[in-house]
Amino acid sequence: MTTDLVIVGCGGHGREVLGIVRAVNGDAPRWRPAGFVDDRPAEENLKRVQRLDVPYLGGLDRLRDLPPDTHVVIGIGDPRVRRAVGARLDGYGLPVATLVHPAATVGPDVAYGEGFVAFAGARVTTNVTIGRHVHLNQNVTVGHDSTLADYVSVNPLAAVSGDCRLGEAVLVGTTAAILQGLTVGAAATIGAGACVVRDVPAGVVVKGVPAR
Known part of the structure; x- marks a missing residue:
């Protein structure tokens, strides 16, 4: 049916x-x-x-x-x-x-809300909490013990390391990286190719290596 x-x-x-x-x-x-x-x-x-x-x-x-x-x-x-x-x-x-592409991997003890969409090649490891309407694009990774609030977008080839906290409606640009244990505030934007090495306040745009 x-x-x-x-x-x-x-x-x-x-x-x-x-x-x-x-x-x-x-x-x-x-x-x-x-x-x-x-x-x-x-x-x-x-x-x-x-x-x-x-x-x-x-x-x-x-x-x-x-x-x-x-x-x-x-x-x-x-x-x-x-x-x-x-x-x-x-x-x-x-x-x-909720849609999870068969070529995506969602590990054990991962909780996600309605409207979650995981594209091909997305990798979510373990003990991750994902909110409503979160989109993980092609070939992104989300590490252990991370939390992604509602409406987060992680664009292709980006990496969210373990134990990170992403606030509501955060945008992580293509090929960006967020290092372990960091927090990104709500509605912040991580530019394409950026490497986040410190917490990012809500509502700001950061870019570059290291991201500023």
């Missing part, structure tokens, strides 16, 4: 989430991609969605009209935008899907 699943966001990130759905389905389909919703889709993205043979359903308010057992997942890379969309989704009352 398959369950209808709607992806919020038909940009590149959302279409990559569709790839995860299809990989999860494999030979025993669990999800039926019922369509994308997006309030302001670019014309080029609508054409790309059409080539993937999944319909564009309309704006987010279209979710009000769907059967109550339809699941949703957010396919938006920006954690702050994803947080705003998540607040809207709560109002629609639809169940939220």
Whole structure:
């Protein structure tokens, strides 16, 4: 039996989430991609969605009209935008899907909230706590005893070392590294390629090696 699943966001990130759905389905389909919703889709993205043979359903308010057992997942890379969309989704009352690519690894004693998405090659080791709507992109690592709050995004090839604390809506840029035992405050941004060697306050942007 398959369950209808709607992806919020038909940009590149959302279409990559569709790839995860299809990989999860494999030979025993669990999800039926019922369509994308997006309030302001670019014309080029609508054409790309059409080539993937999944319909564009309309704006987010279209979710009000769907059967109550339809699941949703957010396919938006920006954690702050994803947080705003998540607040809207709560109002629609639809169940939220969690997606772990079969080529991702989630170790023992890892807890994660609804809407968690792990892309191919993501590695989560052990005793890790992950919040709602957290996205771990391709080939990222999250070390032991770390905590990632709601809406965190870890971009491709980034590394979060053991015993780290990432606040809500933190963005970790591509190939960035956060050294062991550090805390990154809510809504902070770690620039691509940065190496974080000390705690990062909430709401700031750091970049470089070492990150400043």
